[in-house]
Amino acid sequence: MNKPILVFGYGNLSRGDDAVGPLLLIHLEQQANLNRVELLNDFQLQIEHALDLQERELVIFVDAAASGDSPFGFSKLTPCRDNSYTSHAMSPAALLQVFESVTGRRAPPGFLLSVKAKSFELGEGLSEPAEYNLRQASRFAEHILTLPTAEIVELARQNRHTACYG
């Protein structure tokens, strides 16, 4: 039986700011109440991850974002048949769509927590701005995991709603 909430951080720990997704999971592992929460990390999203979304009440994806003005963004995802398909950059919205195609069921509510990042060089550590942004995003993530799903949806609505986020 899967835990009802999945937080899926993805990125490469040795690629500079690309590490923010996995690092946020480490923060949650140390600070958050994980009774109802499963943490999952990988280098990037792939088709088989659709099977990790089964039996979830909600899913939060955590990724580095090269664009945006805020330290982090939080938005609700809509399953989407977009053209962002490369194995290299499968979008979380597309993964939700794959889930629906594979299972024939509606995808669980999905959210993207995107942490503003700057540098992605192999062997580099986090940039200074990304360190700050990661701290902000980690606190936010810790907070929302204490909330009921309806309130999380409302938070996402206030922040940004993306119909089909690539």
Next chain:
Amino acid sequence: MYEHLETAQNPANLKRVVVDPVSRVEGHGKVTLLLDENDKVQQARLHIVEFRGFEKFIQGRPYWELPVLVQRLCGICPVSHHLAAAKAIDQLVGVDPANLPPAADKLRRLLHFGQVLQSHALHFFHLSSPDLLFGFESDIGKRNIIAVLGDYPDIGLQGVKLRKYGQEVIRMVSGKRVHGTGAVAGGMNKALSKEERDYLLRDIEQIIAWADASVALIKKVHTANLPYYDDFATIRSNYLGLVKPNGALELYHGGIRAKNDKGETIVDHFDYCNYTDLIREEVRSWSYMKFPYLTSIGKADGWYRVGPLARVNNCDFIDTPLAEAARVDFKQHSPEVMVHSTLAFHWARLIELLHCAESINTLLHDPDVMSSDLIAKGEKRYEGIGVIEAPRGTLFHHYQVDENDIVTKANLIVSTTSNNMGMNESVRQVAAEYLSGRELTEPLLNNLEVAIRAYDPCLSCATHAVGKMPLQLELLDAQGDMIGRLVRHSDGSFEH
């Protein structure tokens, strides 16, 4: 061949088309075409725009960190780097492959078969099946896995589950889905428990059946349009890869065999620890990626291809029955000793996928994979070389360490580098035979990407931040002014 299209005579007077980045390959690649006033292709090149820093990343680290560290070079084939590094550091602790405990050898092979299976499944079902099932010039909205799941739900679902199974093999053997620590210097750090073994055995018959069906599917797709599939992007080349001592297909450990385009042997059972005598790498000013060649033949004609097509071409047989039958079938379809069709990479890849599924089954029934005799020891050495057949081809890891066990020198030749010339030649073949003189459109340019994708290039980039993957096409006239532009944003939308 098409080398005359590598460098145009008067590039300043030509129109330039850029496909940047090539989509559905691992990492970032860029194709540039130079066209004359009649849209005839005068120059075609595949550039790799992000392919540096491996050695710097590794040097200065203690050798025992390498199997974990090198997995971060690549988010797609981390296990291949893990095992190649492990083979190299075995030598640093004085353990040669023949002295590895049987349990460790078999667990590593199991891990490797899991990796190759999931990688080949991802490539075929996710990246290539949209092209192969819907057509190379089909609507771009169709060319993705969701469309495959919609129109061919059974095939799409099998792809997802094959991939998942390979990941589960990796998780069971290495303890984690990513950054696992299965292999250590001189062996493995854990065996399979009975529960883990039984868990993997539960689905293996189904996995073999699906893998077998995938071979039948690609054969059907390939032979349904045989002249086209045997011509598209096809080039003649040398082939290089590992084989077993008895000449069978080998993915984990063996000697190097190279054959020429007529199937004549160039070298056989060559000890990979002497690879620097066999291979050199040429640098060309216009690409970050080097061009390896067989020293004995020279730069001009010594380039070679690696990966599934090379391996299935080179081996004498495959030691699992279903894959061997598929290999025989595959070879019989060609009038030549060697199969040169670039699109036959897909067919060969799925034969290997089937071989992996069968081999996993064999290993899971071998009690050694649950043995606790996992580590061998020897006298310290200062140099180690590990070579493995990664999903995309032969992968070389070479390290030197100092008296404090710190890596002082590292050299990696990754599979995609070995296919650099082959990919460029295939791009030029497609440019010359299929694009030249035609008005370039996105579906037409996808032909270039289809040619590249057949090699399943891994351009080693696990960076994937949101908003980093646009595809941009620019058409410039002879004066360098832009006369056309097409951008595909990361959300899939187009801008003209």
